[in-house]
Every structure is written in structure tokens, then in C-alpha cells.
Amino acid sequence: METLEKLKEILSECKGEDLDITPETTFDELDFDSLDKVDIVMQIEEAYDISLGDNMQLSTVGELVAKIDEAVANK
């Protein structure tokens, strides 16, 4: 849950508006472009001191949360 809140903060800042997201929200709905995606990944990596790689194929916010939690657990 904590990760979702942090992610919400990062995604909202990137979008420039307060986003209402749940684990089921899809990235298609959020409509980020390639520059946003790079920015988001870099912000997550900096916030959690993890590496996520460049080729993330994720469809929902919940999947990204799981990916972050997994990377943090494996640090």
C-alpha cells in the first residue's frame, strides 16, 4: 500500500495533476508518452535505490507496484 501511495505521488507529479489511481488502473488509461515513462522509471529508481531496466512491459499500476516491491526485497 505504501508503494502505491508513493507511486501515486510520482505519477501525479509527472502528469501535472492529482491522479486517482488503484492497482487496477492501466497505463493505457494514464496515457503517458515515452518521455514520461523514462522520467517515471528514473524517479522510482532514485526513490527506492533500485534498478528497473529500460524494457518494462507492464499493463497495470499493480504490476509496477509488485515489480518495485520485488526489486526492493532483492536489494
Place this chain on the structure above:
Amino acid sequence: MDKRVALITGAGRGIGAKIALALAADNTDIAVVDYGEESAAKETLDALAAAGVTARYYRCDVSDFSATKEVVDQILKDFGRIDILVNNAGITADKLIMRMDEADWDRVLSINLKGCFNMIKHVTPFMMRKRFGRIVSVSSVVGLMGNAGQANYAASKAGIVGLTKSVAKEFGSRNITANAVAPGFIRTAMTDALTEEQKKEMYKLIPLGSLGETDDVANAVRFLVSDAARYITGVVLKVDGGMYI
């Protein structure tokens, strides 16, 4: 309009100082970034203060990646924003390739070209989120036409053109424009040292028939960062009296 903040490299003196004063005339606060001693920039800082804007001095080697990150962070802390970046810092180490060694090449490319990348890299994350940015890098007509004895300098200035056009494409969607100015022969201490004979030869190459002034370059930069140039990105604006057409 909100007061804007410009980060200008090599602004301690010369063309950079003129650019700083030109932007100050549009009520822009200035972060003067230079490698020299702060005392060498005193005249510029005093002139900026007299123009009624806030100006601060930051000593930094633009070719040092982590140092440029630190200086950008510090400027954001001090001013709260960076709306305009002017990459002006540059050096020459002129020699024919026959005599040019690896260090001459590396030093000029590091400061003139990598320096631009470093500043752009660290400033754009902020500009992206603000959905506003104006980036102008100082190239040279030598970068467009080549010049015997300046292979390193010309390559660095041509590199700025490619960098500028790529930045324009990558960040256009975030309302960040990136342009370059390419000065020709500009009156400086270096050209003052030339003989009348040498100057006459030079004028023959310039349709407008005279040297440019540092103010001519500063005015071009002032235009490119202004709202009047909001729809202009990825251009190389020559300020050369028609020397290279």
C-alpha cells in the same frame, strides 16, 4: 509575467557577460556560472545588480559531470527555478591537426560539447516538470564551414548543432525549445590585436563588411529565449554578417 531565472555558463566576462546583461534587460535573474575566480566576474555581477536583477556567482567546471549536477541543484535551491539555460562556456586550443595532440582535442571537446550535454542533462528534468524551458547554446560559423587550425573547436561547435537539434526533438512536447547561435567574426580582444591589413582581408569575407559586436550575439540569444520566439526550436541562428551563406 513571472520573473524568470537564467543559468548562463561562461558568463563571468566576454560574450557570456553581454548575454547576461541582455537577459537582465528583460527582468531575468541570472545564475552566473564560470570557471574563473569570482573576482574576475565582479564587473559583470555589479552591472547585473545595477540592472536591478538578482545575480549570483557559481564556480564550476562545465566538463565535470558531477560538479554540474551539484551546481544545478544549488541554483535550484537558491533561485527556486531555472527557466533558461545558455551554454556559452567555451575554449580554443588552435593547432593544425599535424601538431594537435590528444589532450588538445579532449579538452576542447570536453568543455565546449560535453559541457553543454552536462548542463542540459541536469536542467531538463526540472524544465520538463514545469512544462517550460528555453535552451540556447553558442555554436560558431566555424562549426558549419570548418576552419584550418581549429579541427577540435569546429568539431565541438558542429557537435552543438546536432545536440541542439536532438534536444529540440526530445523535449519539444514539454514546451522546451532548444536553439543555437553561430557567431562569425566578433570584435574581441583577440580581433583588436589583428593588423589593419589582416582586418581588411577578413572584411572581404563578410558581406556586411565589418566585424560583429558581442551585443549582436547577445541580442540573438535574448530573442531566442523570449516569448517572441516561442514557436522557434532546433534552429541555428547565424550572427555573422553573412559570412557563411
